Amino acid sequence: MTDQPSTAAASSEGKRPRVVLGVGGGIAAYKACELLRRLTESGHDVTVVPTAAALNFVGAATWSALSGKPVAADVWTSVHEVPHVRIGQTADLVIVAPATADLLGKAAHGLADDLLTNTLLTARCPVVFAPAMHTEMWEHAATQANVATVRERGAVVVEPAVGRLTGKDTGKGRLPDPEELFELATEVLARGVAEPDLAGRHVVVSAGGTREYLDPVRFLGNRSSGLQGYALARAAAARGAEVTLIAANVTLPDPAGVKVIRVVSTGELRDQVVAAAALADSVVMAAAPADFRPVGVSDTKIKKADDGSSPTIELTQNPDILAEISAHRARDGQVIVGFAAETGDGSGSVMDHARAKLARKGCDLLVVNDVSGGAVFGSPDNEAVILGADGAAVDVPHGSKSALAHVIWDQVASRLSG
């Protein structure tokens, strides 16, 4: 991580983190309103700096009302406060959403003809660009060269999402979901810009909980939210990896720049994980697969019997995906990570069960959560011990799932490079 101002530092001094939200002139400007709301509601001090073109899409009154501050696009408003220098100099983070092709071009070439481009030149904090434009504009050699230039200088440029664009067309170029941009912004504020130590690596992460249907409306499932798996995918993407996220029944927005494959059952999860693992440097099984499935699935809704008797549901065991991919490694040096949610009992402590599971599954690392209180599911926080097949044991104190994700990738990265 680079040595950047952080939320932690700002809050320990009792200051609200100062965020500049730059808004470019694209239709996705309306989505930046939601990002602004999330930032202000979570205690950030946000100054919105739209371009003149952005004000054609969303007016100054909206930005001003939502941020609680005056808003200007030019450098001639309140000149006595020298805003073209002060706003950038005092920021803890600048996030530009949406970043248009024009703005990326200006940033790459150091042009400064309005307040936002001046701010980009005076900011010494982390800068995040979230581009949104039509696919052709994104793929154009000029845009790609500008993106490469600003990345080389240390800015984060989020890959646009794939989906419906302004007109009837679809493709790469959508602004990622505002909630996802919020997660990214808080992550960069807390940890600075991640070092690209996973660049050139392909990693696979599974997330969520699988469902095994009994009939068209009922299923056996579990309480996994997918938050930890999504945090892992986001962290790996931030560290430069190509990420495939296999998500079982997760309702969270897609992490920016991550390929998401959706599955329902353990059988589908198994097939997708095995296929993706063939090309992966690392596989992290953060999903909670259902261990059993009904022997038969009814095509029609199972009705209550007239005589009041209860149906008997016969179950059969699902494949153990982690054990399978660990036993049949697709590549030499592949690092495989499992999770274990354990409680102690009469036959052993949490760690006794965890060590036995690590040996049984045959993976390289096992992230062990003590779930005696049932506290992990759906919570934004986590604490764990990471056990290594090589005997390592790393304690990760209580913190965000994102912080745990980064410690896991630290462990993976050191094994990949070793």
Ligand code: CTP
């Ligand atoms: N796992 C898997 N396939 C399964 C079940 C679990 O790949 N059918 C993976 C999980 O993704 C997790 C690890 O195995 O990374 C441990 O999950 P857990 O449910 O604790 O393992 P189980 O083998 O089901 O052990 P237990 O009998 O303790 O439930």
